[in-house]
Structures are given as C-alpha cells and as structure tokens.
Amino acid sequence: MTCIYNFSAGPSMLPKEVIRKAHKEFKNWCNLGSSVLEISHRSEEFLNLIKKSKQDLRTLLKIPKNYTILFFHGGARGQFAAVPMNLTKKNKIVDYIDSGYWSRQAAQEARKYCTTNIVDVISTKKRKKIILPMKKWVIDNQSDYIHYCPNETIEGLSIYEEPNFKNKKIVGDFSSTLLSRKINIKKYSLIYASAQKNIGTSGITIVILKKKLIQNNNSLTPSILDYNIALKNNSLFNTPVNFSWYLSSLVFKWLKKIGGIKEIEKRNIKKAKILYKFIDKSKLYKNNIHKNNRSCMNVIFQLRNEKLNNLFLKQSQINNLYALKNHKVFGGMRASIYNAMPIKGIKKLIKFMSNFEKKNF
Ligand SMILES: *Cc1c(COP(=O)(O)O)cnc(C)c1O
Numbered sequence: 001m002t003c004i005y006n007f008s009a010g011p012s013m014l015p016k017e018v019i020r021k022a023h024k025e026f027k028n029w030c031n032l033g034s035s036v037l038e039i040s041h042r043s044e045e046f047l048n049l050i051k052k053s054k055q056d057l058r059t060l061l062k063i064p065k066n067y068t069i070l071f072f073h074g075g076a077r078g079q080f081a082a083v084p085m086n087l088t089k090k091n092k093i094v095d096y097i098d099s100g101y102w103s104r105q106a107a108q109e110a111r112k113y114c115t116t117n118i119v120d121v122i123s124t125k126k127r128k129k130i131i132l133p134m135k136k137w138v139i140d141n142q143s144d145y146i147h148y149c150p151n152e153t154i155e156g157l158s159i160y161e162e163p164n165f166k167n168k169k170i171v172g173d174f175s176s177t178l179l180s181r182k183i184n185i186k187k188y189s190l191i192y193a194s195a196q197k198n199i200g201t202s203g204i205t206i207v208i209l210k211k212k213l214i215q216n217n218n219s220l221t222p223s224i225l226d227y228n229i230a231l232k233n234n235s236l237f238n239t240p241v242n243f244s245w246y247l248s249s250l251v252f253k254w255l256k257k258i259g260g261i262k263e264i265e266k267r268n269i270k271k272a273k274i275l276y277k278f279i280d281k282s283k284l285y286k287n288n289i290h291k292n293n294r295s296c297m298n299v300i301f302q303l304r305n306e307k308l309n310n311l312f313l314k315q316s317q318i319n320n321l322y323a324l325k326n327h328k329v330f331g332g333m334r335a336s337i338y339n340a341m342p343i344k345g346i347k348k349l350i351k352f353m354s355n356f357e358k359k360n361f
Pocket residue numbers: 010074075076077078102149151152153173174175176194195197
C-alpha cells in the first residue's frame with residue numbers, strides 16, 4: 001500500500017499502531033467472538049475499558065484526585081452549551097476570550113444561557129498576529145468564569161501561557177490541544193475536548209473538571225449534557241459512542257508506550273519547528289503568526305501567488321499529501337500535524353513544497 005500522509009484537521013490521522021490493533025481486534029474483541037461495536041456498554045469487558053481508559057488518561061495528564069473525568073456525546077459544540085448550562089445562570093456574566101473562530105463559536109452558543117463579556121486578545125506586532133499576554137486581558141470582575149481556547153485550530157494560533165487569575169474559574173476548549181503538550185490541570189476548573197484531533201475519532205467528548213463544581217443543576221439542562229447526571233451514571237446515562245471510546249483507549253495506551261506527554265511534546269515541537277523554519281525561509285510560502293503564538297498542531301501558510309493554490313492542492317494530493325486546504329472560513333493552506341503525524345510526513349511535505357516552489361515560482 002502506498003504511504004499516505006493525511007494532514008486533515010479532524011477527523012485526523014490515527015497512529016498506525018492503533019489502526020493495526022483495531023483492525024486485528026475488529027471481529028473478535030476480548031475473545032468474545034464479537035466486535036466491540038456489538039457489545040453492551042454495560043458488559044464487564046466494556047466497563048473494564050472505561051475504567052482503564054480513565055486511569056490511563058489520569059496518568060498521562062497527571063490529573064489530581066479532586067478532578068473527575070466525564071465522557072459525553074456531542075463533541076466540543078455540545079460542550080459549548082453544556083458549560084454555561086452547568087456552570088452559570090441566565091443573568092450572570094461570563095468572560096469569553098476571543099482568539100479566533102472556535103472561541104467565537106463557543107461564545108455565540110453561551111450567549112443563549114448567560115451574558116457574555118467578549119474579550120478581544122488578538123493584536124499585531126511587526127505585522128505578525130500575536131495574542132496579548134494574559135495580564136492584559138480585560139476580565140469582568142463579576143464574571144462567573146473565563147472561557148478560552150488554547151489552540152485555535154483554524155487560525156493556527158496557540159496560547160502557551162497558562163492562566164493565573166486569582167479566584168476565577170478557568171474553562172478551556174482543549175479540542176486540538178489535549179495530549180499534545182504538558183498542561184497543569186490545576187490551573188483549570190474545567191477542560192473539554194472532542195476526540196477527533198489527538199484522542200481518537202469523532203464521537204466521544206472528554207470533560208475533566210473539579211468535582212466540587214458539580215451540583216444539582218437547573219431543570220432545563222438536557223440530561224445528556226448534565227454533569228451531575230453523568231457523574232452519577234459513570235458517564236453511561238445513555239448508550240455511549242462505544243467505538244470512539246474504544247479507539248481513544250487504544251490511543252492512550254499507545255501514548256503511554258511511547259513515553260507519554262513528555263515524549264510526544266518533544267516530537268511535536270520538533271515537527272513544527274522544521275516546518276515553520278522552511279516556510280520562513282521560502283519565497284513562495286508565508287505564515288503571519290508571531291513565533292510566540294504559532295501552533296504546533298495546525299501550521300497554516302499562504303502562497304504568495306494565490307493563483308497557484310489549486311495547482312498546489314492538486315499536486316500535493318498526487319504526491320500522497322492529503323487535506324492541506326484550510327477551512328473554508330479562512331482560506332489558504334493548513335497542515336494539521338497532530339500526535340499521529342510522524343516526522344517523516346513533515347519531511348515529505350517540505351520536500352514537496354520545496355520542489356513545487358522551484359518549479360512554479
Ligand atoms: C474541532 C474543534 C471544535 C469542534 O469540535 P466538534 O467536535 O466538531 O464540535 C471546537 N473547538 C476546537 C478548538 C476544535 O479544534
């Protein structure tokens with residue numbers, strides 16, 4: 001089989017080893033003679049999977065005891081609604097940091113359930129996009145929590161600084177951040193992530209939160225998004241997305257085996273570094289993000305001659321480099337280089353980009 005490198009932003013490439021294992025077990029999981037797709041979520045085997053996946057995630061992220069891990073359907077967008085419904089009330093103010101498309105989408109959803117104070121944090125420095133340091137964020141004194149997104153998947157912008165706001169609850173959309181680098185869970189009250197970037201495939205959604213935040217909720221919160229109900233039911237209030245959960249459990253095992261977050265972070269930094277270095281040196285490609293805020297997960301770039309866009313996409317595809325087109329709301333190119341993307345894939349991409357430039361520019 002030809003080797004394809006898939007730069008899709010999500011659902012994205014999975015580790016080869018995980019795919020191989022899932023393939024091998026597909027028809028006969030845990031020696032049950034059935035696929036994991038056909039097994040009750042209340043069976044001993046599946047309950048074991050749940051238990052083990054939580055333990056592995058706890059180990060990987062060093063999640064303290066006073067935090068709980070919940071699993072939901074509905075992706076990150078489900079949590080855009082669940083967070084305000086569970087953590088605040090209609091007449092309360094919450095801070096929503098605006099750093100790009102996804103944080104804006106989160107704020108738009110939250111507006112249905114509370115009053116949002118939108119905090120613009122995008123600035124420019126020497127014609128490069130930069131995120132203001134947290135001490136310059138204009139937070140409302142009265143706000144119930146601060147919501148932000150540490151990696152804007154579409155703009156290729158990352159916030160590496162960790163929050164330090166006195167007496168404020170911090171909520172983070174970690175959909176394209178979780179498991180890619182070290183984070184200090186204690187800095188957050190709640191973080192959530194859909195799985196299709198670094199965790200597995202779409203379906204399962206992870207919420208890690210301080211236990212003491214969970215309370216009896218207002219009666220209008222749909223039960224499937226209610227943290228209290230999820231906690232009481234071991235995240236099995238209704239039938240879970242079992243295959244997505246299963247794949248995530250394989251990803252956790254794979255990550256542990258290769259050396260955990262420390263090792264993957266090292267690899268991710270290396271991958272991003274060589275790609276940005278190449279872009280910065282080239283005459284055809286450009287990236288307009290300040291080095292402090294460049295994403296190691298989603299490397300965006302534009303072609304200085306936009307007429308070459310279609311040719312670039314066509315030829316990259318022929319060269320087995322897939323899905324380099326950025327989201328339609330933004331345009332340009334994006335190489336999503338999540339945990340599963342090997343360094344070989346980056347080298348192949350650079351070689352292609354370099355040849356393309358020589359031939360066409
Ligand atoms: C992909 C993504 C989302 C959307 O996730 P869904 O699971 O499709 O709802 C939200 N936020 C960020 C940061 C993302 O990368």
